[in-house]
Amino acid sequence: MNAKKRIVPLLILQLEALLRRLSHLHPKRKQIEDDLSMMWSGYNGELLLDYDLRFLPYRSYQILHDVRLQVFGKCFQIDTLVLSPYAAFIIEAKNYAGTIVFDEESETFIQLVRGKKKTMKDPLIQVTRQQKQLEEWLRHNAGIHGYPVIPMVAICNPSTIVTPPKNHSQTWPIMNSIHTVDQIQQNNELYKNRKPVDIELIKNKIILADTPLEQDLLKKYSINPSDVKLGVQCPECGHLHMTYIRRRWDCSECGHRSSVAHIKALADYFLLFKNTITNRECRILLGCSERLAYHFLSKLGLRNSGKTSGRKYYAPENVRDFLSYVESSK
Ligand SMILES: [Zn+2]
16 A cells, blocks of 8 residues: 655655764854754654554555655655545644644634744645645546645644534544544545546556755855764764774774774765765775775676766666665674
8 A cells, every 4th residue: 555655754864864964063054954854853743644554444545655746847745645546635744842733713723832822824725735736736647626625734742632613514634643544434435426437557657757855055044065074983982083994993992893884974975965976085085095995886887887987877766775784783
């Protein structure tokens, strides 16, 4: 049923790589730390939603995570998309605390936390925009017309209370995450008299068109590349200048020795700079000899092109494999 699984977003890996290599006194550090913490909070909320979605009957639904599509030159990202033969459901996970109330008089959302009342930004705005974009995308890319796309907001904090307006329809689109499956099924029932669509076809078209966002973080935060510290980082204490002695990277700070620490440095390079590296760039990054750089790059089996000093080695298909390999070899 999980047609496209959720994985830690590339942006989180990039932000973590940047923080590993930026001075603790760097003026942009606080902003990057805040952005990273927000990204983790969002991701964890999505994981909680995934947990609740396990209860959907797997034969009748397809779930796609982190889908990024383009319509009329504009990209849009959907964190969770559930497909049934009768309707699609776009679900936005939110980590709101307290009580969420829709005030009918002012037509605004109010959040009550520890006795304090504040007006909220309408949580449906974003997901409703995505609904329109997906409908448009389906029309132009899959020739599918009139397939209902339902926007929903799932509040992932289990202690948060959601109070719908008094005369709301049964399918109020904001709910605690635990009620998401019921809500999807109730909505689905409403459309069962329609002609079913081929969700395998839609799923395959979406997966084919999905283009994950690749961001140049240094540009985004206006960080001078020379502010990014180079070197091989100690997996134990974080010291950034390990030296290669007797076939191991050696940490002068804590004495830790590692045979794979350079792989994480290469992953950081690909995450932060570009998706190719030459022997010279590798030497500067790792602080090692030409012969050693050749040895490391060849041993990793990276695809390469060009000859002698112009040879470029390409980033692996999935840089996550590099990071997890180093983690598992600690
Ligand atoms: Zn160390």
